[in-house]
Amino acid sequence: MRMVVPYFQKFPPRMFKSSYNLVTNKVFRFRKTNLTKTIYRAICFEPNSLREGLLCRVKTPSIDSFDKVTIVGAGMVGVACANAILFQKISSHVAIVDAFPKKLEGEGMDYCHSSVFLDDPYVEYDTDFCVSSNSKVVIITAGARQIKGETRLELVQKNVNIIKNIVPPLVQYSPNAVFLVVTNPVDILSWVTWKVSGLPYNRIIGSGCHLDSARLRSLISERLGVASKCVNAFIIGEHGDNQVPLWSGVNVAGVLFRDIMPTIGLEMDQEGWSELITDNVKAGATVRCLKGYSNTAIGLTAADITRDILRNCPAVKSVSTMIQGHHGIHHEMFLSLPCTLGENGVSQVIRMRITEHEKNLFQKSAEIVYNIQKGLKIS
Numbered sequence: 001m002r003m004v005v006p007y008f009q010k011f012p013p014r015m016f017k018s019s020y021n022l023v024t025n026k027v028f029r030f031r032k033t034n035l036t037k038t039i040y041r042a043i044c045f046e047p048n049s050l051r052e053g054l055l056c057r058v059k060t061p062s063i064d065s066f067d068k069v070t071i072v073g074a075g076m077v078g079v080a081c082a083n084a085i086l087f088q089k090i091s092s093h094v095a096i097v098d099a100f101p102k103k104l105e106g107e108g109m110d111y112c113h114s115s116v117f118l119d120d121p122y123v124e125y126d127t128d129f130c131v132s133s134n135s136k137v138v139i140i141t142a143g144a145r146q147i148k149g150e151t152r153l154e155l156v157q158k159n160v161n162i163i164k165n166i167v168p169p170l171v172q173y174s175p176n177a178v179f180l181v182v183t184n185p186v187d188i189l190s191w192v193t194w195k196v197s198g199l200p201y202n203r204i205i206g207s208g209c210h211l212d213s214a215r216l217r218s219l220i221s222e223r224l225g226v227a228s229k230c231v232n233a234f235i236i237g238e239h240g241d242n243q244v245p246l247w248s249g250v251n252v253a254g255v256l257f258r259d260i261m262p263t264i265g266l267e268m269d270q271e272g273w274s275e276l277i278t279d280n281v282k283a284g285a286t287v288r289c290l291k292g293y294s295n296t297a298i299g300l301t302a303a304d305i306t307r308d309i310l311r312n313c314p315a316v317k318s319v320s321t322m323i324q325g326h327h328g329i330h331h332e333m334f335l336s337l338p339c340t341l342g343e344n345g346v347s348q349v350i351r352m353r354i355t356e357h358e359k360n361l362f363q364k365s366a367e368i369v370y371n372i373q374k375g376l377k378i379s
């Protein structure tokens with residue numbers, strides 16, 4: 001890791017000596033006081049340390065970076081986000097904040113030992129939010145983890161309180177950042193983040209159904225033997241039990257599945273494609289049941305969104321955003337819809353041509369989330 005240690009400026013020795021002599025044309029005798037020792041060392045270039053002997057400073061190294069990302073929460077998901085960002089070199093400056101200093105120190109040391117392999121990123125960590133200052137993207141993963149049998153929505157009150165405490169100082173230190181919410185229930189917490197931050201809603205993004213869409217693409221690719229990247233499929237609505245697959249648009253190379261099988265994804269679909277959605281809904285819980293937590297895929301999901309923001313790339317992703325006015329929703333709330341991203345967060349919402357059945361499912365998803373959201377106390 002790069003370290004920022006202040007050190008005294010030394011001119012290149014020959015240049016310093018000759019110019020000094022040219023100007024003064026005198027020979028000095030030095031008494032060995034501390035001050036004269038320092039001047040003598042500067043003129044004769046006697047280094048105080050190996051560092052000074054090796055490095056001739058031209059300008060103080062800058063520690064400001066154009067791609068700083070802060071990750072709040074150094075748990076399984078936070079570390080997976082940091083890994084995905086650092087391993088793919090999406091950012092060269094990552095700050096990590098958590099409530100537990102020992103955990104932070106351990107993670108910090110681990111990254112330090114990895115610096116040779118990661119092109120020396122600058123990794124900072126602290127329990128104090130000041131470490132997050134001037135971030136371009138702030139990723140929120142702090143929160144209570146979903147426990148067995150608990151739905152995402154049951155987690156809500158615990159995590160609302162955490163968001164209420166952490167967002168105001170984060171905004172204060174990085175007033176121009178885009179906030180990416182990962183903590184569950186991600187749709188409600190994105191809305192809470194927007195409310196308590198005072199920022200325009202485009203600057204708040206929930207990771208939402210970008211992960212669910214990726215999972216569905218991989219399940220379809222397994223059935224077809226086609227690379228998952230080549231399967232185009234979007235899930236919209238709630239990240240969770242009430243996610244809405246847009247079967248009407250699923251395609252490979254522009255060939256719509258619905259043109260081949262008009263009933264795909266519906267109850268009367270004889271090939272059981274709708275079972276993929278049952279598996280998709282259970283995917284997170286299944287991973288948690290098997291390994292105790294789910295982190296790799298969500299880490300890569302958050303890194304993918306972060307890349308688009310930092311590079312100002314208008315890629316289209318199904319992320320949680322303000323959906324008021326879309327597909328018959330009148331409430332102020334966040335759910336996933338395909339959006340273009342960029343340095344300002346969400347730039348545009350795609351006007352999806354969805355079927356009446358898909359619209360009904362989306363509205364049902366919104367109703368379930370809103371019924372929980374409206375009972376929350378966030379002030």
Ligand SMILES: NC(=O)c1ccc[n+]([C@@H]2O[C@H](COP(=O)([O-])OP(=O)(O)OC[C@H]3O[C@@H](n4cnc5c(N)ncnc54)[C@H](O)[C@@H]3O)[C@@H](O)[C@H]2O)c1
Nearest residue numbers: 073074075076077078098099142143145146182183184298
């Ligand atoms: N959106 C998704 O697709 C998705 C996927 C997986 C997990 N998650 C969610 O991510 C969250 C984190 O999961 P995890 O497995 O990393 O949990 P974890 O328990 O391993 O880590 C949570 C971390 O948050 C920290 N934390 C809690 N309160 C804090 C505060 N006020 N300030 C700073 N740090 C604080 C804890 O110290 C802990 O290190 C959960 O809400 C989980 O449901 C979301």
